[in-house]
Amino acid sequence: MTAPEGDWRLIREERRPGPMQMALDEVAAETASGGGPATVRTYRWDPTCLTLGYGQDPETVDWAACERAGVDVTRRRTGGGGIVHDSHGDVAYSIAVPAEDVPGKLLDAYHQLCEPILEAFARLGIDADYVEEAVPELYHPACYLRELHPAHDVVAAGRKIAGNAQYRTRDAVVQHGSLSFSVDADAHLDAFADPPVDSTTFRERVVGMDELADVDRAEAVRAVEASLLEWVEAGIGSEDGPEGGDGSVDRDGSWTDAELERARELVEERYRDDDWVRSRPGDRK
Template identity: 60%
Template structure:
């Protein structure tokens, strides 16, 4: 990290640290969340920082940390084979379609990143915006708020200029941070293809129409000629160039711990279905 104001993201060069790039893998929702947590422990303990790209298999509804489980249509998710997990990050629920979603995480020690939340978002979203440029998608941070349509759904909340990315006036990416005492996890979802009907069907008790959803949300496939493979490669390449990361993989120990964490926490009802007042 270069010298200068620790809150000035433009003064920070992350490339002089050890990073590993883990190319797109398919994991369950619970494992994806567990792997982020284990990667944070690795970075905090002096191991490599991690940038990773991943697919949710099966398709997963991820609840925000304080999300009310009553907002989920549990019967639909069970019938359709959609997993439900809960993130450490806040915000509303996101339906991560196995085909239509491209997700990434950036994990590093907290001391190496800006202490200001806004500056940290600005820094860590740099490769996300670069990935969109590589796909010829004219995307940038939201610069104006849209009225909230449905609070439980992340993509239908009011836009935030720190972490919501839009293209053609519609949301195309959401990003969130979990700041531990020793590490920062930023993960995000880039929409490749919009499935408004299926996304909305994972929620209970609303009257939002698919047309209304599509008026607010767009996908990479609507904004450019990029295939999903192109989109994955763009995100991987942007992350690798930004960090100067070497291609890497999980250790056997990390995978074992992640599987235990997934089973004991991220797939457990007392985590996924816990009510906000119980936290």
């Protein structure tokens, strides 16, 4: 599978706070559904940020520990468990595309949009793929410690290496993911309230790229960006589509001033708002 046809932009890695990164994912969806380009991008978290799944219980967070460590906390629009993203150990990506351009079934769309991520691992010499058989969960609130399922969980050397999630609005699909470059088990577990596992157990479940390949983080980011770009170019160059391969890609795309302003609004309205971050959807005012 390749990317859907159409106009695309690649936004290369930017370092921003987590609430802004989540807002920009939402803005990219609005742009894609409003006639603008679809977006593929990589991004970096600064400072370290714990993102909660959309419906996650806030009582699972050690809020005091996060505050002491200077860890931001926000809530994603995707489901699943919490993930601690730091600026060195985490390589993040997202894809925002019109909903009509991807399969209507969640798993089919997920597999299409994960294709360039698996290819990025291959570029780095890492044999990553969907887990072959289910692995029982260790701790439900943490994304990396949930049950591993063959339909959607990506592993390398038998351990989880990527957490990917997707949400769909009426007119757009957003898939974003956290790719583990280097694992800091203690920092991850410290963000949760009384997790029943230790750092040794965490590392037995989760692996970083730096353990499997002789690459630095910048090389890993370049591999993800190159794979995303190649995936897009293959799609818009295809002669199989109804438009005979129509489309374009801006290889060095950027946000418009209007998009950045809209993202700042969303940060205040949602991604830094206590009512959004510290409560479940049904409990919000």
